[in-house]
Amino acid sequence: MDMDTTSTRAHDGVRTAPRALATEAVHAGRDDLARQGLHAPPIDLSTTYPSYDSRGEAARIDAFATTGAEPDGPPVYGRLGNPTVARFETALARLEGTEAAVAFASGMAALSAVLLVRGSMGLRHVVAVRPLYGCSDHLLTAGLLGSEVTWTDPAGVADALRPDTGLVIVESPANPTLAEVDLRAVAHACGSVPLLVDNTFATPVLQRPAEHGARLVLHSATKYLGGHGDVLAGVVACDEELAGRLRQVRFATGGVLHPLAGYLLLRGLSTLPVRVRAASATAADLAHRLAADPRVARVHYPRIGGAMVAFEVHGDPHEVIGAVRLITPAVSLGSVDTLIQHPASISHRIVDADDRKGAGVSDQLLRMSVGLEDVEDLWSDLDGALGRRPDRGAGNCTNNHDAPALAN
Numbered sequence: 001m002d003m004d005t006t007s008t009r010a011h012d013g014v015r016t017a018p019r020a021l022a023t024e025a026v027h028a029g030r031d032d033l034a035r036q037g038l039h040a041p042p043i044d045l046s047t048t049y050p051s052y053d054s055r056g057e058a059a060r061i062d063a064f065a066t067t068g069a070e071p072d073g074p075p076v077y078g079r080l081g082n083p084t085v086a087r088f089e090t091a092l093a094r095l096e097g098t099e100a101a102v103a104f105a106s107g108m109a110a111l112s113a114v115l116l117v118r119g120s121m122g123l124r125h126v127v128a129v130r131p132l133y134g135c136s137d138h139l140l141t142a143g144l145l146g147s148e149v150t151w152t153d154p155a156g157v158a159d160a161l162r163p164d165t166g167l168v169i170v171e172s173p174a175n176p177t178l179a180e181v182d183l184r185a186v187a188h189a190c191g192s193v194p195l196l197v198d199n200t201f202a203t204p205v206l207q208r209p210a211e212h213g214a215r216l217v218l219h220s221a222t223k224y225l226g227g228h229g230d231v232l233a234g235v236v237a238c239d240e241e242l243a244g245r246l247r248q249v250r251f252a253t254g255g256v257l258h259p260l261a262g263y264l265l266l267r268g269l270s271t272l273p274v275r276v277r278a279a280s281a282t283a284a285d286l287a288h289r290l291a292a293d294p295r296v297a298r299v300h301y302p303r304i305g306g307a308m309v310a311f312e313v314h315g316d317p318h319e320v321i322g323a324v325r326l327i328t329p330a331v332s333l334g335s336v337d338t339l340i341q342h343p344a345s346i347s348h349r350i351v352d353a354d355d356r357k358g359a360g361v362s363d364q365l366l367r368m369s370v371g372l373e374d375v376e377d378l379w380s381d382l383d384g385a386l387g388r389r390p391d392r393g394a395g396n397c398t399n400n401h402d403a404p405a406l407a408n
């Protein structure tokens with residue numbers, strides 16, 4: 001795979017040979033630890049930092065106000081930057097192959113900061129491709145931050161651009177249908193307008209959008225990056241110029257990540273490649289079993305793989321949600337255990353029903369985030385939850401795909 005080796009960018013001023021993604025996952029953001037006589041990264045919970053040189057502080061704050069670059073020297077105040085969070089940012093930037101990354105309190109705080117940066121430059125118009133995560137769709141559709149959105153398909157992006165377009169937004173694979181977008185083609189269509197790719201579902205293990213021309217790569221770090229269902233966080237990987245603007249917005253609006261969350265995310269990254277590959281293998285296996293099952297009308301599984309599977313049932317999807325025993329019926333995704341949810345009721349409920357259906361999110365659709373359990377245990381739970389198999393020869397075996405019976 002062409003994306004297995006990360007760039008040689010020296011975030012800590014250290015020159016390094018190109019290192020593979022799996023190596024970066026356990027070492028990036030930790031380069032200084034051995035020299036400090038440490039092995040696990042320290043957690044710095046300070047909200048403020050002493051300084052006897054207020055002239056120096058004035059100069060550092062002026063510099064931040066101009067460029068948004070991280071202040072040199074010791075930290076100033078928790079809302080301006082935190083050393084533990086910075087380790088996670090450094091590591092994620094390495095994995096995505098970008099100059100920088102800026103962490104936020106949640107994925108939605110990260111997206112909000114991007115919209116505020118572009119809006120503050122007078123570029124309020126956004127071009128977006130459905131489906132997006134339900135709340136991202138809602139934020140744009142409701143114009144909560146003063147943006148105006150034009151929804152289009154990937155082929156319509158170039159025609160939808162206006163002089164005041166500040167951003168193009170896509171998700172690939174998209175939440176919840178797992179529809180994929182040709183990132184290189186869309187990046188080309190964007191011209192000089194920055195393309196934001198929500199890479200939450202693929203993670204940098206399967207796809208690095210910056211290599212395909214995306215200027216901003218967004219994650220709900222709540223999902224695979226944290227990986228254990230116990231951290232709410234967001235992050236944007238991008239070039240240093242945009243990162244500076246994002247840090248300025250974060251400082252002024254306060255959507256910062258807690259240092260303990262930064263620690264847990266850095267720890268989560270170290271097992272990201274192993275978790276994603278293991279869960280993806282199980283997900284691909286389950287996708288094939290579902291596709292061959294007469295109780296399932298359609299299976300969505302992306303070409304690039306991944307640990308998410310979506311499927312449409314012939315019967316009542318609410319019955320399936322009510323019948324799982326090992327799998328947890330819950331929104332969110334990317335944890336070590338398997339979760340299932342009904343997008344039309346939960347993750348995409350806030351999207352207008354017609355818009356939802358237009359984006360391919362049918363009322364029969366279930367979205368499953370496959371974890372690290374044994375595949376036979378998962379299949380036995382799903383098999384039970386799908387209910388009675390139709391009688392052989394009953395004529396309702398309407399699986400609409402021949403082998404490989406997978407959409408997307």
Ligand SMILES: *Cc1c(COP(=O)(O)O)cnc(C)c1O
Pocket residue numbers: 106107108109133135136171175198200201219220221222223232233234
């Ligand atoms: C969950 C999710 C978000 C929102 O992230 P939060 O951390 O819940 O704020 C954004 N994009 C995608 C694709 C998501 O799945």
